[in-house]
Amino acid sequence: MSKLAGKHVLLIVSGGIAAYKTLDLIRRLRERGAAVTPVLTKAAKQFVTPLSIASLSGRQVYDDLFSLTDETEMGHIQLSRASDLLLVAPATADLMAKAAHGLADDLASTLLLATDKTPIFAPAMNVRMWTHPATQRNLLALRSAGCVILGPSDGEMACGEFGPGRMLEPLEIVAALENLISDSATSAPVLSSRPLAGRRAIVTAGPTREPIDPVRYISNKSSGKQGYAIAEALAAAGADTILVSGPVDLAAPRGVKVQCVESAVEMLESVRSALPADIFVSAAAVADWRVKNAGAQKTKKGPGGPPVIELVENPDILATISQMATGRPRLVVGFAAETENLVPNAQSKLARKRCDLIVANDVGAEQAIFGGDLNRVVIVDATSAEAWPQASKTEIAARIAALIADRLESKK
Ligand code: CTP
DSSP states (O other), rough: OOOTTTTTEEEEEEESTTHHHHHHHHHHHHTTOOOEEEEEEEEGGTTTTHHHHHHTSSSBOOOOTHHHHHHHHHHHHHHHSSSSSEEEEEEEEHHHHHHHHTOOOOHHHHHHHOSSOOOEEEEOHHHHHHHHHHHHHHHHHHHHTOOOOOOEEEETTTTTEEEEOOOOOOHHHHHHHHHOOOOOOSSSSSSSOTTTOEEEEEEEEEEOOEEOOOOOOOOOOOOOHHHHHHHHHHTTTTOOEEEESOOOOOOTTTTEEEEESSHHHHHHHHHHHHOOEEEEOOOOOOOOETTTTSSSSOOOOTOSOOOOOEEEEEEOHHEEEEEESSSSEEEEEEEEEEESSSSHHHHHHHHHHTTTTEEEETTTTOOOGOSSSSEOOEOSSOOOEEEEEEEHHHHHHHHHHHHHHHHHTTTT
């Protein structure tokens, strides 16, 4: 029996030529025992008629946010809650943009905002619209909000162009829905959005402490908050996550195994012991130097005046892991804390340490980043630098986890 049997699908159809495939999709869903409640946008009605959709689904078609009859029979809030699955097929660039920004000016977008389900989008659009940075930004925002994106696939399009943008075929969508439906008890949420399931991640976070003697050390202001939030976001996205943490004042993130260390040398050893991994995120503020001859006993004041502390360079954990000849994690993400020339410095760090992405922070301009709950970052890779708006460290972490899932997916 199909996992879709007995499930109630709220199907939003937005206005694209791929809407003709949705007629077959409804048939395939119903064949598998699902009930389908259709919602059409105004533009969708230019491509398929409410009558054909109503006939195939055997249900009333909803299309109006301000319909007195519809609101009396079933208010839009209830409509968005009464389903097990919320599927948008086809999902146009416009509806995805509205959903990404929380707009609600028609029934479809209002349902997406009011739902308590994980929205599933099957995008369909012209290849240039799909690859446009605005659509890609919206896609990332939807992914980081936990939405599931199915497709699009590559191929020749109705407009004559070739490339990604075609809606998945109805049977592919049905198979993807069946895969997404969890096997757990029916009282649990039907959908599990875990794009990093089956992946293993190692995250470093916090400062390191480099001993001068048994009671004194050199350290820095890192609170560990951003790294802890990233570990939690990766775990929430399904990755088996190990956090190698310097000394911080934070509770262990949910679903994450924590290995506590003090010095940079210990941190590197701990990371090595946690390998292999698919993902390595180096968020720790590792001390660049350690004390050459750390005293075994507490250093005493004496007639010779203050002691001279000689420093030696610490191993670069990020560069070491990123340059492993065998067993290098598939995606290595570093951080760059800079006080000037943020992007050029981050780009040279990316090249020097040979990592895949750098999350760059301007720590000179915004001292509040240390220990604060907000962050503002620029995501730098070999070819681009994208400034993200200021957001909470938790939100930035969710976006980073979504970006990691995206990059791993495109490396397949
Ligand atoms: N890093 C590391 N091991 C070190 C130093 C840094 O793994 N010994 C990692 C940090 O976790 C971060 C990245 O390298 O992901 C950049 O750290 P940052 O302190 O900004 O740069 P540095 O390597 O110290 O370079 P610079 O002195 O030029 O700022």
